[in-house]
Amino acid sequence: MRLRVSALVCVSSIALSSAWAKETIVEAASAVEGVVVHPDAATVTRRATIDLPAGASTIVLANLPAGLDADSLRVFGEADGRVTIGAVETRFAPADARAPDTAIEIKLKQLRRARESLQATLDALAGKQAMIVRYSQAGPEKLGPEARPLAIGEWNAAFETIGAALAKTGEELRTARARAKDLDDEIHALEAGGGERKMQRPAREVAIAVESASGGKLRLTLTYLVAGASWRPAYDARLDTGGKDGKPQIELTRRAAVTQNTGEDWSDVALSVSTTRAHRGASAPDVQPQRVGFYEPPVLYAEKLAAPVAAAPERQLRRADARASAPAPVPLEQQTATLESNAYQASFNIAGRVGVPGDGSSKSFILSSRRIEPTLAAHIAPAQDPTAFLEARIVNDEDAPLLPGPVAVQRDGVHVGQSRIAFVAPGEAVELGFGADDKIKVTRAPVKRVENEPSWFGQTKYETRDFKTTIRNLHDFVVPVTVVDRTPFSENTAITVETLPQTTAPTTKQVADKRGVMAWSFDAKPGETKELRLAYRVKWPAERDIVTQPAPIAQR
Known part of the structure; x- marks a missing residue:
């Protein structure tokens, strides 16, 4: 007869009850069976099989990682007879008795x-x-x-x-x-020469108090959260423009770069990566009231902020180029993961049994690869760069979100740069840039700039700016074009900004809730030239000076 036993353990350091004072100590070996890697931690599943004597015993599982979150520890299993689990204790492993020096x-x-x-x-x-x-x-x-x-x-x-x-x-x-x-x-x-023994890495051990009526086999399973592990998303976006008559396609490959320095051996394990952040928090933050008052200058000078450290570049998986011995070469197939998702989370199960080195180095896995039919357009921001950039709009049709990460971009087999993708929910659209389109010529030139000089105190000062942007399509097919430009805006009633009548009416008066940013969208026919005008006037009191500064960037 096989009975199932289970225990939910929520306390990291519970002293063993005096009822178990005369128990037998059973040291058991355990091995990592499966790992779910989160963006900021990992959930590890360990299994152990123990020959349990009859009566009270304490099972000691050693060599567990020091970064184990004791609050997350759960113990369950099954036995050949009646077994009762008592107290569970997690503790740092005592130092081993030192052997004589070599x-x-x-x-x-x-x-x-x-x-x-x-x-x-x-x-x-x-x-x-x-x-x-x-x-x-x-x-x-x-x-x-x-x-x-x-x-x-x-x-x-x-x-x-x-x-x-x-x-x-x-x-x-x-x-x-x-x-x-x-x-x-x-x-x-x-x-x-390696003659000196290396220092022992800190570790934990778990002591589980059990009592068995008749002894026999006990199969235990432990799950716990451990720090020192993470995965980062990375993407490959390959655009095939399809030429004049073909349909464009994007092959979007999602990758996971997994690293771990937990002190555990992750070899021959069932590995999954999850989009759920383990340490992000379970509840929304508590909003506290704010009190406004007059500004008082600080007594001490504020310390200068440290300059941001450039993030280390992502390691890329280099795939070998193999040729089959058959006369007709067969392209290599990419092994992808299996997606499991529900309404609140998604995880990718890596195929087969794999290993991840424990030295902190990165190992890359392909999670998914699919072909998407995009909508192509030319995107132009002439105030910053008078260049047309090819942009592809795609919809995330997977059940898993696209997490923020770098994107290696190719167009018709040629690498055109590195981009970055923000968080994209399932069903949400995203625009990816695929380099400059040299067959769309763009020029932006000032038409007029007028500034008055006031002759007496109290007069209003103004500045008038007028620009003309010219777009010419040198392709032999129609190209959708979007031009984005801006005028300054004011939050001070003493400073006014007005758009002048010669401005071409924009298609979108405010782009992505950005004040003063507008867009013109149209289909440029082959050989067609389009002109856009943007003119505005700024007025302010003559006794004051004005300055134009970038507005704060909205957080997504």
């Missing part, structure tokens, strides 16, 4: 003691040399005792004494330094 370790200790003793000699000789040099620089007229100048006849003897002392001390210092170098070389050689 011959190499004994030699290293002797060499290090000799090197420390020699360093004291080096410091004494260097100090003696410096003192002699300082004494010699005082001048022979002040070398006598009680500040009495030396007689000229005694100078030569003083010179000889100082020279001999410097020579003797210098030779002793040279010999000691040579001996120190020999000791350093010998120590480094022994250390490089």
